[in-house]
Amino acid sequence: MMVMSDIIWMLIFFITAFFYSASGLGGASAYLAYFSIMKVDYTHIPATALFLSVISTFTSTINWIREKYINKTAIPFLIVSVPSAFLGGKIKLSEQTFNILLIITLLIVGILMFKPENKNKENGKIQQNITTIKKKIILALPISAAIGFVSGTIGIGGGVFLIPIIYGMGIMDYKYASATGAIFIFLNSISGLFGQITKQIPDINLILKFSAPVISGAFLGSFLSSKKFSANLVKKIFGGVVILLALIKSAEILVGKISK
Numbered sequence: 167m168m169v170m171s172d173i174i175w176m177l178i179f180f181i182t183a184f185f186y187s188a189s190g191l192g193g194a195s196a197y198l199a200y201f202s203i204m205k206v207d208y209t210h211i212p213a214t215a216l217f218l219s220v221i222s223t224f225t226s227t228i229n230w231i232r233e234k235y236i237n238k239t240a241i242p243f244l245i246v247s248v249p250s251a252f253l254g255g256k257i258k259l260s261e262q263t264f265n266i267l268l269i270i271t272l273l274i275v276g277i278l279m280f281k282p283e284n285k286n287k288e289n290g291k292i293q294q295n296i297t298t299i300k301k302k303i304i305l306a307l308p309i310s311a312a313i314g315f316v317s318g319t320i321g322i323g324g325g326v327f328l329i330p331i332i333y334g335m336g337i338m339d340y341k342y343a344s345a346t347g348a349i350f351i352f353l354n355s356i357s358g359l360f361g362q363i364t365k366q367i368p369d370i371n372l373i374l375k376f377s378a379p380v381i382s383g384a385f386l387g388s389f390l391s392s393k394k395f396s397a398n399l400v401k402k403i404f405g406g407v408v409i410l411l412a413l414i415k416s417a418e419i420l421v422g423k424i425s426k
Contacts, residue, residue: 175204176379179218183383185404187226188391190329190344192219192351193380194322195275198268199411201372208261210369212321213362216255216355217373219323222380223352226388227345233392235345239303239338243328243346244353246307247314251354254318255361265419267320272412278330279405302335318358323351341392348388 178200179193186193197215202208230236259267309331317324325347333343359368 179376180379180383183380184387187384187387190347191325192223192323194219209366214368215321216359217368218380219355222384223348225384227348229388229392230345240346243310246311248353248357250311250314251318251357252361254315255358257319269412275326276405276409302337323355325351
């Protein structure tokens with residue numbers, strides 16, 4: 167029988183998938199923290215989190231495509247990042263290094279989500295000429311490759327870095343950036359997952375337990391965001407939640423060291 171703690175965790179995963187997908191994200195960064203708090207074997211965590219990220223972003227990408235927020239500007243970022251994510255996923259990390267990178271990643275995620283609105287826009291649309299945007303895309307490509315590599319290493323999709331970058335640089339407005347982030351995370355998560363599987367397979371029991379709440383949360387969040395919500399408010403709210411997760415994980419590590 168399902169115990170109360172399982173129900174609570176399933177609800178947490180549903181809420182997480184909802185808010186992350188509403189901002190164009192996959193949720194892997196949060197799932198990493200949740201599995202760590204749940205005392206899952208850390209060697210299984212990246213692959214399991216990436217698998218859930220794949221099904222989450224696949225679900226949300228369908229909604230973004232239906233609302234026509236995916237465009238050809240996203241293609242260069244995908245071409246350079248996906249191979250990098252696979253290479254990053256093959257790197258083996260110690261538990262201490264994994265925890266440090268996890269905390270740093272969560273803090274960066276939270277801080278970036280509080281980034282102010284881009285001033286160079288009008289009515290939510292970026293106002294720049296094509297030449298300027300092309301130059302910015304070229305500048306952002308090495309960053310995209312680095313994001314893919316780090317994301318594959320840690321076990322996340324990388325959209326938490328890409329979305330603020332392409333939006334902050336004025337390449338896309340926020341909803342297009344979110345849609346690009348969703349498909350970016352989807353493909354990078356698949357690539358990183360294949361890299362992770364060369365080391366360790368995902369935890370099948372966790373996947374069976376949390377797939378349904380992740381899919382339903384991702385569908386509802388991306389559906390409402392693409393049609394109704396201002397994703398900017400959602401990302402700020404969840405930015406605070408992600409920072410809190412980083413602090414919780416830091417406290418958990420500190421308590422563990424004290425108790426030894």
